[in-house]
Amino acid sequence: MEAAGPLPHSPVLPEDRPGRHGPAPRAHRTGAPVALITGASSGIGAAVATRFAAEGGWQLLLNGRDQERLDRIADHCGATALPCDLSDPAGCGQLVERALDVAGGVDVLVAGAGIGWAGPFMAMPPAAIDEVLAVDLAAVMHLTRRVLPDIVRRDRGHLLFVGSIAGAVGVREEAVYSAAKAAVAAFAESLRYELAGSRVRVSVVVPGAVNTPFFTRRGAPYQRSRPRPIAPARVADAVWDAVAHERSEVFVPGWLQLPARFKGLAPALFRRLATRFA
Numbered sequence: 524m525e526a527a528g529p530l531p532h533s534p535v536l537p538e539d540r541p542g543r544h545g546p547a548p549r550a551h552r553t554g555a556p557v558a559l560i561t562g563a564s565s566g567i568g569a570a571v572a573t574r575f576a577a578e579g580g581w582q583l584l585l586n587g588r589d590q591e592r593l594d595r596i597a598d599h600c601g602a603t604a605l606p607c608d609l610s611d612p613a614g615c616g617q618l619v620e621r622a623l624d625v626a627g628g629v630d631v632l633v634a635g636a637g638i639g640w641a642g643p644f645m646a647m648p649p650a651a652i653d654e655v656l657a658v659d660l661a662a663v664m665h666l667t668r669r670v671l672p673d674i675v676r677r678d679r680g681h682l683l684f685v686g687s688i689a690g691a692v693g694v695r696e697e698a699v700y701s702a703a704k705a706a707v708a709a710f711a712e713s714l715r716y717e718l719a720g721s722r723v724r725v726s727v728v729v730p731g732a733v734n735t736p737f738f739t740r741r742g743a744p745y746q747r748s749r750p751r752p753i754a755p756a757r758v759a760d761a762v763w764d765a766v767a768h769e770r771s772e773v774f775v776p777g778w779l780q781l782p783a784r785f786k787g788l789a790p791a792l793f794r795r796l797a798t799r800f801a
């Protein structure tokens with residue numbers, strides 16, 4: 524296979540340079556496929572790490588900020604902990620750099636790190652807007668930008684982004700979070716066109732409410748009666764399913780695709796009903 528070289532129309536990053544990691548395709552250090560999972564110190568990301576570990580045969584690289592929690596999950600999964608903050612591009616670059624140094628390549632990126640913010644948009648502090656966009660959207664793009672040259676060079680790999688039903692339908696008092704998740708879905712869709720014809724896959728897993736510390740951490744408890752929060756292990760199953768069966772989009776629970784499709788087909792009616800019944 525020929526080395527693909529740097530992506531067109533883009534500045535050359537250290538990991539784009541053919542000499543940086545030797546000639547492509549590079550063998551991974553352990554021979555096992557490598558999954559880099561962000562958000563792995565808690566909730567969905569921790570469940571995804573546990574799911575991949577249960578499948579066996581993977582080299583797992585786990586990211587989060589809380590070193591103690593991350594180490595505990597990494598020990599449990601036989602994984603390597605690579606803690607760092609992803610709220611700026613430098614952190615994303617450092618993480619991928621360390622991942623490539625440790626493992627020699629990344630086959631699957633599960634971008635699961637995320638934060639929420641809930642409340643009226645006019646009450647949202649500008650710094651909170653920046654933070655939600657940085658972690659939920661920009662980090663996904665920066666990680667992808669850093670990891671993709673290696674994947675394209677080997678013409679094999681899978682990018683999986685954790686989206687949200689909020690991005691598919693929009694949610695009152697979660698305007699910026701919903702916008703970030705919608706943008707992640709559009710980013711994935713656009714990348715798929717760019718990568719068509721290659722063996723690189725892009726998936727988005729779209730959960731509804733999930734029973735994790737997410738709501739406590741954003742400072743606003745989950746108060747809707749529907750959808751009812753599901754266990755993070757169910758989202759991890761959906762992530763595994765998307766990777767194993769190369770699915771582009773997986774809603775979890777599955778019935779959530781109905782409101783998303785309905786909104787696509789009849790947006791005005793959907794909006795009227797959503798406004799009335801929230």
Ligand SMILES: NC(=O)c1ccc[n+]([C@@H]2O[C@H](COP(=O)([O-])OP(=O)(O)OC[C@H]3O[C@@H](n4cnc5c(N)ncnc54)[C@H](OP(=O)(O)O)[C@@H]3O)[C@@H](O)[C@H]2O)c1
Pocket residue numbers: 561562563564565566567568586587588589590592607608609610635636637638639658659685686687688729730731732733734735736737738740
């Ligand atoms: N829970 C839900 O109802 C729900 C529904 C739909 C989608 N999601 C999405 O699912 C993903 C995971 O959420 P969760 O429910 O598992 O929440 P969670 O339990 O709060 O976990 C969030 C994870 O993101 C990491 N993270 C946050 N900010 C970070 C930063 N600046 N740099 C690096 N890592 C950072 C956290 O690391 P530390 O803890 O180490 O700081 C943690 O591992 C998010 O993208 C979220 O938007 C959640």
